[in-house]
Amino acid sequence: MRWGADAARARAAGHPLVALESSVLAQGLPIPANREADTRMRTAITAVGAVPAITAVVRGTLTVGLDGDDLERFLRREGVAKVSARDLPVAALRGTDGATTVAATLSICALAGLDVFATGGIGGVHREPAFDESADLAELARTSAVVVCAGAKSILDLPATLERIESLGITLVGYQTDEFPGFFTQTTGLRVPARVDTAAEVAAVLRQSRAMRRPGAVLVVQPPPNDSALPAELVEHSVNEALGQARAEGVRGAAVTPFLLAAVERATAGRSLRANLALLEQNATLAAQVALALSAAP
Ligand code: PSU
């Protein structure tokens, strides 16, 4: 494992770190919005007083704190593969440049001892075929960390995803909300089992979970910010269009999520992209606050 200079310094000094994934930069968002996402998330975390650490596989080396020329290569997506948790061993063996999904990032968090991770939306159960379930859920079930997100992407089957989160024993809390947000939308009509209102409370939930030796994550969901969230009807319509295109083109496997996100972006004339950037930034801020709360005395 390699630590970037800033991340290594933070770890040595005991400063709070926030892990970030790299798949959202190399696959999830288009160029140049991916660079904007990187800047906004890192700036947000730094503003709170924590240190951002992007995870990645850099030429086969698991990395915490992707930076410099390596980060540039990922932002320009020159030969960068999407890497989930199960892909890590082969990527390491082959010397691959791999952008880490939520699942892969969680594996690296466990190895590196990172407690807090901010992302946009987790993967979940796809609408079709329903057996296409993101490995993000299984890794959430076996990685003890706080994961801040805006729910699961609206391209997924959200009720089914919520059921799987329950089955897998993943602790789920809404941040200042009683609802499971829909990533692009604030409301879904689906309820979360518990609500928390402060970052300190989130930190306390992780401490409880660890005291009980629960193996899994504390998944914190926060709705996208008011001024950029999309109306549910627009998202529903766009997702249906995107699913039709995916079906027509026979898109499968790891390519499905990036394909659907790009199709929704086209169908919403870029509004989904603005929402995506805003919620990534907001999640980064909350994750940094949680990291600070965790590093303070309980
Ligand atoms: N959320 C986004 N953009 C993304 C993803 C999530 O806004 O690109 C990525 C994350 O890395 C997530 C992955 O872990 O999509 C899920 O992919 P899959 O369904 O193939 O597991």
Ligand code: MN
């Ligand atoms: Mn899949």
